Amino acid sequence: MSLRALGATCIAVLTPAAGLAAEPPPAPTCQSCECAASVPALEVVAALPSRDWKEPFTAPKVTLKSQGELSAAERWVFESFSLELNQPSATATIQMDPAKKAAIILDTKPALQKNPAPPPPWKASVGSVSITGWVDVKFSDVLVRATVSSAVPAGGSQSRQGILARWDKHHSYYWWYLDFSTGKAAIGKQQPGTAAALPLPGSEVAVPGFKKTAAYQLELKVVGPRLKGRVLDVKGKLVVETPEIKDEQPFACGISGVNVEISQNAPFAPLAASFSAVSAEAVREAP
Secondary structure, eight states: OOHHHHTOOOOOEEETTTEEEOOOOOOOSOSGGGGOTTSOHHHHHHHOOOOOEEEOOOSOOEEEESOEEEESSSEEEEEEEETTTTBOOSSEEEEEETTTTEEEEEESSOSEEEOSSOSSSEEEOSSEEEEEEEEEEEESSEEEEEEESSSOOTTOOOSEEEEEEEEOSSSOEEEEEEETTTTEEEEEEEOTTOSSOEEOTTOOEEOTTOOTTSOEEEEEEEETTEEEEEEEOTTSOEEEEOOOEEOSSOOOOEEEEEEEEOBTTBTTSOOEEEEEEEEEEEOOSOO
8 A cells, every 4th residue: 555646645844943834845956857757767867956865863853743844954744644534644643853863653543454344354544554754855866775663662663664766756666665564675666557566576585584673774776777675784784685676667766765654464553663864865877
């Protein structure tokens, strides 16, 4: 299930100094992406004025209710979606915690609950099916990094936590995620006509010695049609990586960020995730 596929929109803006204010998010830095779908990725790279960014989440401590936009070193937008409400969840929070240098994402309610009269085996509930955060800067070839699950509650997470690349803020993106209910990672591709991000063939890998209470560093590199995902431990030691994956119909460019969704293997568990040391930087090499 995907927030983008269901068409949710962000609502509120928050800055540490001014608090909530009704203003739209800033215009994307990259204007050439709007019509870049048919342009070879290498040509797009040269045209993009995108700036690299890094977010250590050391801004003053704030808590957002369900959705909002944080202005710190960069401007962040966070967006949640409830299937039952067909709008942002009223039970989710995104907390910027400078002590832990993390964005902590929690929902007190599940997105799904068991259906007493199946089929289907579940029915929608008020919790978030997904929560997404991003900086409104577009890249074509990009390296995205983040540490996931470094500040989740005791007992760990059962959600899929990961990083986004080349998202058009609608129905197209790549998502390198670690499923904390299974210990497997995959590069998902969401595109128009699919209700979920489907793993690219050959991209799913099991994480050796996986612990759902541990934190992991994720890296996603996208160059032209080639993608590669890596999982490292908190000391930077490689744990597992995908082979180089080639997408025969690649997206040209888009926004980078973070995304957490419920797992198909734990559909009734409320969302729980955290992200720290999130960054995106342009990659300059031949596809």
